[in-house]
Amino acid sequence: MVNNTQRNHGDGCVNKMPDELEQIRARKIAEMSERAQGRGISSRTRGLVEVTDSTFESTIRANRLVGVDCWAAWCYPCRLIAPIVDELASEYGSRVLFAKLNVDDNPAMAMKYSIQSIPTILIIKDGIEVERIIGAVPKQQIEAVLKKYL
Secondary structure, eight states, X not given: OOOEEEEEOSSSOEEEEEHHHHHHHHHHHHHHHHHHHTXXXXXXXXXXXXXXXXXXXXXXXXXSEEEEEEEOTTXXXXXXXXXXXXXXXXXXXXXXXXXXXXXXXXXXXXXXXXXXSXXXXXXXXXXXXXXXXXXXXXXXXXXXXXXXXX
């Protein structure tokens, strides 16, 4: 069963919009607003962010330490480490920005950083790649690398 929201367009016409469409609309408006600001993601942002070929560089420059999870939807090992990356983003969010880069959708950055195996986690400090972790590795191994750069 779909709940509907009534919307009055001011011209006397009222139509019903499913709640799901309203949620999608709100999300898209928020995304467009963020793009219109023309800024990268700041270090105050918590949690996990998606980066693209067009937002990657500004996001890296705007943050002191970034962990970039390079992944693809078809990659099973990528799906295995996704919850680990989510946990780390929650735990270290005030000190490290965690970003996800879909290499299929963003080939320019994948080529620039020579991503040949996924999952790959790039550790970028002050705009420079300082280390990379290749493969589905345990959380403790990722944490050990991060702690070297905190």
